[in-house]
Amino acid sequence: MRRSRKITGSNFVKALLFAWTQNHSPSVEGIARAGYSHGLRISAQGLDKRFTPAASDLMRGVLEAAVAQVVTASHEVDIDLLNRFTAVYLADTSTVTLPTELETVWQGVGGSGNASQAAVKIDTCLELKTGQLHLGLLPGRHSDNRSPIAESVYEPGSLRLQDLGYFNLARMKEQDQRGEYWISRLRTRTQVLTLGGDPIDVPAYLHALSKQGIVRHERTVKVGASEHLNVRWLVWQLPEETAAQRRATMRDRAQKHGRMPRAESLAWCDWQMLITNIEPEKLTQDECFLLYGARWQIELMFKLWKTHGRLGYSHSEKPQRILCELYAKLLSVLVQHWIVLTGLWRRPHRSLVKGCQMIKEQSARLAHCIDDFDVLVELLEELADRFEQGCSLNARKKKPNTSQQLEAGSAFL
Structure with missing residues (x-):
């Protein structure tokens, strides 16, 4: 029996979000493969036809709902x-x-x-x-x-x-x-x-x-x-x-x-x-x-989004797909920032580049537990522990990092 090719807004959004979290320059085939884990049973060609004004409106609506959320770190930076x-x-x-x-x-x-x-x-x-x-x-x-x-x-x-x-x-x-x-x-x-x-x-x-x-x-x-x-x-x-x-x-x-x-x-x-x-x-x-x-x-932060998140870049020449990509990538960097806030932000000498690389490495796990609150919390707690181990900036003597300068006051001026 052939599976239905029904596509819903929910699995379409998940497919785009996690395709760009794992690979910031995915092909339409890559998006289709990412969507398979979220009930998106459709060919790459069929998916490519779904990049329409309605799809970009959907992605924009999800993004606007996300940016309306107020998320802060549980502990402020102590400087x-x-x-x-x-x-x-x-x-x-x-x-x-x-x-x-x-x-x-x-x-x-x-x-x-x-x-x-x-x-x-x-x-x-x-x-x-x-x-x-x-x-x-x-x-x-x-x-x-x-x-x-x-x-x-x-x-x-x-x-x-x-x-x-x-x-x-x-x-x-x-x-x-x-x-x-x-x-x-x-x-x-x-x-x-x-x-x-x-x-x-x-x-x-x-x-x-x-x-x-x-x-x-x-x-x-x-x-x-x-x-x-x-x-x-x-x-x-x-x-x-x-x-x-x-x-x-x-x-x-x-x-x-x-x-x-x-x-x-x-x-x-x-x-x-x-x-x-x-x-x-x-x-x-x-x-x-x-x-x-x-x-x-x-x-x-803008450099991080554009260099590592490939914001503003696309391999496609189709306007609506490019627009969907933009919204998906912005949603991806926003979710990525929220995860950083769970355990990395409070560290004055944090490296956002290292933190985002670590999140990308765990993106497949994140995608699978997004609908399971308890498992999601466990993963976020694990990531917070991982942040403690390997996401710090390397201290510099000749050209100190901004965090070093702020912590030391005017000593570097």
């Missing part, structure tokens, strides 16, 4: 610099380009050059102490500065480590009034004034500091032509090699838009400039620079 705040939030976005046929679903930037007509922007926020991860999907053309995460309201005493994509002085003023802290880079050509309201010629001011041999400097100023927001202005002269790289990047970006960078903008490349509303007694100048460097952790 003094982080413990001075109720929470420490890192926010950023990462864009994945899509086939032009999908522009009605996810509209890209478009226009001239290599800008994609279709793209999805992953609006991401990571809380450093508990590991809580929030993901949101936006059209590629959506501005970071208007994203839901940019507009989020957090608890008093929390800290935002913000990139220039979220730079908005009016909003930062509201955050300050609510008792939220932030550290941000200072956007080029932002008006800087003395506390008395007199404009400061920033390039001339920085040139004067350089002539005096001052490489680190702090001053309380007002910023914003209309906001006049009181901030600590922190400046740190960069090594010449780093400054040269910044100038080259600025010239390249300007050239792509058919213009030349301003001399004022090039002068700013010699300095790292931060503004913050944190009191000096709560965080010193060196500690501000050190803690702001922790923003790199969200960039490393």
